[in-house]
Amino acid sequence: MAEHRAAVRSAGRRLLRRGALGVRHTVARRKRLMVYLAILGPGMITANAGNDAGGIATFASVGAEFGYRLLWILIPITISLGIVQEMCARMGAVTGKGLADLIRERFGVRPTAIVMLALLIANGGVTVSEFVGIAAATELFGLPRFFSVPLAAISVWWLVVKGSYQRVERVFLLMSLVFLAYVVSAFLAGPDWTAVGNGLVKPTFSFEQSFLFTFVAIVGTTISPYMQVYVQSSVVEKGVTAEDYPKTRTDVWVGTIFAIAIVFFIVVSTAATLHKYGIRIETAADAARALRPVAGRYAETLFAVGLFGASMLAAGVLPLATAYSISEALGFEKGVSRSFREAPIFLGTFTFLVAVGAAIAVIPGLPLIRVLLVTQVINGLLLPVVLFVVLRLVNDRELMGSYVNGPLYNIAAWLTVIVVTFLSLAYLAITIFPHLLTG
């Protein structure tokens, strides 16, 4: 026996010398490319989930009401969104923990409860808005909402709970591609490109209530609190480590720029088609007109498909993100691959949000577009709470080691927090005080 062993050993050595390791390595490298493609995802999905029903309603309204004047906002918003998303993705990769986990471990129970409450309200509102989006989209097809909304709710629930996670993500991503129609429409509408350029580089601002409302809604819909939680959780679930992190950073920034580019085209196309004729957006059909240059009389159909896809995408992501946070914060089992018995709180929260979102959206006579905008404003108002916590955590050297923010990065991030907080407070003050004064 010993001789055999010796023979085998030398055979092994021979193979080694012939570069045996190299063979397996080409395979390993091929595999690593697959890993890369699999990792390329969280940032892209999250940023684009921001372009949901509430997002489309907000940006279409911005274009219709203010024309190209507010385009400049998109530049600071790209930077802020990218920075915020990147910080959370980085925390996920470096610590291997979700945002709610970290909040609980660093700040204790009471601050966690406050942040979770803010998140629950914001996410509950946005979930409602997603189902409102589904209602608006299907009503353009002539399908009554008390039929389509429950059906959509059941499908979303089934996709997430029963389907495999990656398959779900691919379905979501595919749906969000419908937005590309806005890009074509923006070009075909023949916008005044000089005016577009001016709007992009010349900031205009006012303290009117309608202006602040729009501003907070834009911020709330692009940098929604749930997106931070979601991006971090998916980075953790994908098993990204500090070493793999550079790929994820690329993913986050590419996703951010892609998402904002689409926002840009939504605003341009609505400005060029609706603002020119002084049309305000009151219903989904108004918003659909912005697609006439590309789709003609099929504009409503195309818009409905886009709105439906986007709403379905976020209607799954959002309750999922909320369920993640709450389970993380309270220390319950989590993950879509778990069964109901293993993770009752996780799947329970998810199911509850889908059900409640759908239930509110079928209320007859709901002013759909207005509801969409208001939910985004609630997001914007609660955002500073989450951002403040994120910044405290990401700069915690004990937690992040050498991965804390650099000074320039911190300035940009804190500036985002301060500006968002200031705008939210200004909006609240202007909204509350006229009422107080007029009794």
Add this chain to the structure above:
Amino acid sequence: MLYLSQVLGRPIRDLEGERVATVKDVIVRLGEDDHPPVAGIVARYRRRDFFVPRWRITELNEQGVRLNSDILDLRPFERREAEVLLARDVLDKQLIDVDGKRVVRVNDVQIIQAAAEWRVTGADVSLQGLWRRLAPTGFFGTRGTVEVIDWSDVGYLATDAATVQLKSSSDKLARLHPVEIARLAEALSYHHGSEVVESLDDEIAAETLEEMAVQQQARILGDMDEERAADILEWMSPDEAADVLGDLPEEKAEELLGLMEGEEQADVAELLPYADDTAGGLMTTEFVSLPHELTVGEALARLREMAETPNMIYYLYVVDGEDSWNLQGIIALRSLILADPDSPLAEVMRTEFQSAHVDDTASEVAHKIAEYNLLALPVVDEAGDILGIITVDDAMEILLPKDWRQRLPKLFG
């Protein structure tokens, strides 16, 4: 019974009852005890933290702390070896409950006074414990069940303080099945998951790693001390070890392979050249081969003498003599036991058998194993020499859809 949340932030009074500081943290010393004793308190006064040793404390309850003197040592607090700060290291952190086989988050810590010592008896993981800390003091009723994990069942404490790992934790974890350890380690953050694996002894660490995804195995072994990683690799089955090495960066893989002991190193090195989607990549070199001239009785005796029998001994592979690897036939262990001890193996063995070629694709091989209901399939080269065997569990991994595989332990366990 006392809860940590009821003590934190409460006043510390001296002999005269004068308030001198507030409780910032409670220190326990880990040792042999199942329920570690309180070793002192971190007191806070005017933004300064200092240490109050156990022997100065006469009372510890909901009203706070009472000292036995009015002299305070105000030197700043520094953590010592094997000390755990309950608020900082335990509260709100995750731990592995060995009894319930799960990862939980600590909502509160239970302290009980027994024989003039305050001891940590358990971790409160119930909603009740959460509510106790959330609600304003006095608002809190005693209704609701309190779910407490006995401190002696704490297998691992997921804290960032490196010095506080429980000494006995790896023994407790070792009581669990490697599949369970792997699942618990995966539920923690990846840093803590690695720490869990590292705390186990080599053999259990190897078995636990084998239950994890290859990328994860590679990450954990890659971050570990090289000598230790090589020791664990030696305990792993050669095919698993080869898969992990294939997933590591080239220099790292070569270094680890170089550190492995002769025999195990050779076994793994032999498997490395095969791509992992072929029969060669799937096979293990651990199998029993017997020369055909042995009798059944001698063969059984040889099996008993083997220092380390491979996992798979249900099939015995009969080769063409002591120095040959040329596969002649297969004997199932069952027929070997039932056969007459004096008959030669050549008479008992089956000469008609299924085999795979090293270059066959993995799915081809897996289907063959499923089709013929085999527990293992020998892999041969052009000359008909046996190179290794593919066992049914590896074939299952190819055949079953991905999320099925994740649910397997629950379906069958």
